[in-house]
Amino acid sequence: MHQSFAILLLENVSQLIINEYSMRLVREEQDIMNKHAYGGSSQVVATTYPKVIMPENFPPMELCCLTLEDINAKQLWEGYKSLPNLRMIKLKNLKNLMKTPDFKGLLNLEIFMVYEALSLKEIHPSFAHLEKLVYVTIEGCYTLDMVPPIKSSKQLETLSLSGCNILPQNMNIGPCLEIWFFSGCLRKLDLSLCSLEDGDIISTDIWDIPNLQVLDLEENNFSRLNFGLFRLPRLKWLNVSCCEELVELSGLPSSISVVIADYCSSLESFGDISNCKWLWKVSLLGDNQLGPLGGDILLKAMLQGNAKDYFISIKILGIDIWRGRSGVWVDWLEPYNMPLPHDWYNDFSGILMFVRSRDLDPEINISMKRVLDKDFQSLHLKVSNETGIETCYHDTIYLGYFSFRSLRHTGCLNSTYNIISFSLGDEGLYGDWYAFRAVLVPKDDVMQTRKDPTDCSGFWDEEFNYGKTFTLQHDSNSSIEIVWKPVSW
Secondary structure: OOOOOOOEEOOOOOOOEEOOOOOOOOHHHHHHHHHOOOOOOOEEEEEEEOOOOOOOOOOOOOOOEEEEEEEOOOOOOOOOOOOOOOOEEEEEOOOOOOEOOOOOOOOOOOEEEEEOOOOOOEOOHHHHHOOOOOEEEEEOOOOOOOOOOEOOOOOOOEEEOOOOOOOOOOOOHHHHHHHHEOOOOOOEEEOOOOOOOHHHOOOHHHHEOOOOOEEEOOOOOOOEEEHHHOEOOOOOEEEOOOOOOOOEEEOOOOOOOEEEOOOOOOOOEOOOOOOOOOOOEEEEOOOOOOOOOHHHHHHHHHHOOHHHHOEEEEEEEOOOOOOOOOOOOEEOOOOEEEEOOOOHHHHEEEEEEEEEEOOOOOOEEEEEEOOOHHHHOOOOOOOOOEOOOOOOOOOEEEEEEEEOHHHHOOOOOOOOOOEEEEEEOOHHHOOOOEEEEEEEEEOOOOOOOOOOOOOHHHOOOOOOOOOOOEEEEEEOOOEEEEEEOOOOO
8 A cells, every 4th residue: 555645535434445546526626736736646535424533643744635525524633733745625515524723734735625614613823824825715614703814825816705704793894805815916806695785895905906807796785886996907707696785886997808797686787887998798687777778888888898809798688788770580490591791891890699588508609601602592591480579578688799800810701701600509499489680780880989909918708617608619711610608607
């Protein structure tokens, strides 16, 4: 048996079993390990054993990564342990864990993850003195009395405190954040489900996070969020979904690219977003109070920004966006083929697509190609059943836009293309619950004020969870194929 205890696996057995190279890692953990090059290091994975008593020599000094899941241990070890090689700890669903161990001997710890430790009351105060933390996630620990500070680490990039009681009594989030972390390197901050209210974020100085790109404030109790009070010059992705009391979201930074505001039933206004030149993706599922013109105002602002040269994606419930050039809704019963005018390459900037559906996860395939004259007439260039049916309250409108300029960098956008086709990823889904329309956007459209091409360096599409919204699947001189996944975020 290898003496370094490369893997310690506790799985449906009555005793400890040493297993040298087995490893079970969830995708997030594997991605983090790959990023920090821990893949070949000594591991401990302990899973699914109801009554575990940690041995006196646990954990071994050579240990680099520790993962414990679904065990009932109340504590991992007692007192001080010197573990100079330990870089990562992941604790998941340890329902009886009352406190974390002493961190004084874990001076090189970089990744600390705790999920759903429902009895956890205390994270040892020595956690505050760890200097090499890069990634900290403490989620669903509802009984935790206080999150310790992480001020000593000057390398912290990700901090998630979702579902935790992060506020001591009579203290707002400003002073808490001031002692929590050094903000210089932070790129992702998750404070979702933390029961935060308006008065909890009042200190402008504390929200000076110069490199923050991703901010998750989902399911809190704000009524107003004015980002003009904060200094977040590089914020790209914001989630305020399920903030049911949120009335106004204003002062969004000019850097913002993606806003997710699903199920914000009280939301009345985005404020002035004319300065949000990089905004290209917005999700507004569920009830809101934006009114019938809310989607139009949003789209107009986005088309007047830099997204006009790239992509736009909007999801909204029960509101028929677009009061501009006419576009007839058609029942989407089969692939929709739309002829391109002979001057499209020079006279149009892009194409707007509208999908009306009750399917919450559509996938739309788009193909531009050249069709020979002899084959042109055989295509169904107009789908039957044009419909004037009003949008139903329960229908979701997915609006997508891609610019022809965004495709020219491929070198394969061909001015001789004469048809563009739209189809569903799963053709079995065609039916009465799908409707479609498409509109070419002229370069001189009054909704577009900027004439010069934009610098693409500010365009942010580093999405996650479900992949990218727009993906170029294939490009050649004969055709270009794009996949649009509106639900990706």
